Amino acid sequence: MDDVVARFLAGDRRALARIITRVESESAEGRDYLRAIFPHSGKSHIIGITGGAGSGKSTLTGALAGEYRRRGKTVGIVAVDPSSPFTHGAILGDRIRMQEHALDPGVYVRSMASRGALGGLAPTIDAVVSVMDAFGFDYVIIETVGAGQDEVEIAGTALTTVLVNNPGTGDDIQALKAGIIEIADVLVVNKADHPGADILVSQLRALLALAPKGSRRPEIVKTTAVKGEGLDVLADAIAANRTFLEESGGAAVQRQAHARHQVLSIARSILVEKIRHATPEDELANLVERVAARQVDPQTAAEELVTMYQPSYRVRRGERVS
């Protein structure tokens, strides 16, 4: 294992791929790798790129990576795909557009499932981002498909969150609806060559004017990712956001908040595993049965379950308190 870590730290992409695979499978080996390399993380600029259906996020992500390459920087990309037991990830459509970078050693792309077993964003996304960060990429871009919950969690992981909007397809209204505009550090109006782009910019400005006084307004950037237009401005806006956050202390606050969220959410997973193992399956099944039969409500059943796990209860039963 030390050998893999050494090769990883020396920049070996095969070691990177191996560690990501182990970390993603949540194996004990993966956790050991993560422990070993975690101290080397913390230097990448983590960027979240998110937006509604058909907004061209993948194209924009690929184009932004290209802009960073022109600037001599390296880029890791985590493309988050909702997991699907049905499609088995076979339908990758827009991922294909990233193949332009397939032979470039300065870009590394990894597709991941978005869902954890208990719902919510897969905890391994944070871990894979940390691995790419520790590997030494200047930028790690997380691209999420879909609009809603996932974006909000991504915003906790990313230092800079880029929300991609799309003129003319009702995505403008959708951004409001989804209520995720407040998580954006940079607002991109992509497909800026389409009619309605300027109207959308005006709508976004009007919306931002509603924000409470004194709150920082995200910058609005127009891009046409398929033609490679506006990416220099976007890269500058992202850099300006980092500078602002580092100087204002916002970055430190974000890192603290994210660390806290990670620790508590992993602790929660550990506890749920413990409670599952500590509760005999027939007692859990019995509780579930009573809820399904409407004899007891879920809150009361959950309280009973937690009580079972309490040491006092286990002592009463004559079991050993671990």
Next chain:
Amino acid sequence: MDDVVARFLAGDRRALARIITRVESESAEGRDYLRAIFPHSGKSHIIGITGGAGSGKSTLTGALAGEYRRRGKTVGIVAVDPSSPFTHGAILGDRIRMQEHALDPGVYVRSMASRGALGGLAPTIDAVVSVMDAFGFDYVIIETVGAGQDEVEIAGTALTTVLVNNPGTGDDIQALKAGIIEIADVLVVNKADHPGADILVSQLRALLALAPKGSRRPEIVKTTAVKGEGLDVLADAIAANRTFLEESGGAAVQRQAHARHQVLSIARSILVEKIRHATPEDELANLVERVAARQVDPQTAAEELVTMYQPSYRVRRGERVS
């Protein structure tokens, strides 16, 4: 409190509103109400209506409620809006379309935030659905905004999940991307009067043909919700799904799985609260600080946190084991 419950069970809508508000705020009073009325739930047909941006979910939900009213049935609607501290739920756009039912005592509409404090679908959504169910509505419709994670969790709550697709705007591809088609019991092609509706139906048929042999194929229904077309067919398809699930035993399996998910997820919340209260804030802050400074990885920190909560650790510190 008994008086409010008595009025609720007698069909008083003010008692219904009050109980929902208390349940939604997750107060102790709300939990008491839920305990009292939960045994009366379990009779409604819970329907999830979900789909991509601009697919006309709200219009369809309103129109389907109208169809049920014509059939002499009552309907509760839970409209799930991503919560937004910025917009404060002020932008309700398509909610307004449901106002046609505002004066109808056979329809009750409630808008809710979708996000819980720790991410994931708000646990109170399940609770509010149970309240409407216990109130005696024949149907409870959960309508979700956005595409992705939320839909998958809604599919656990709803017996019948309706996925709304939209011709011509790339939503067809989006449905595949989001990988949520496998959770659908009924596939609706809404805006069936638009060009491309029949192509979308063909595409969906082709996609379903890829499903494993022997798996049940969801029915495809064309609607034009704004004109009130196709709703009778949709209502019949939803009824057929219920009949199928009840007769095949699928409904019982779904109720068990949902009860299990609810119990475990509430237990998880209780445990996280416990661990937060059991851990002195300065010890937690210290752990978080070390993670933010990359001195320790989140997994190790979470394990330390859980260990702190272990009775053995607390005994070593001379504290009382509760």
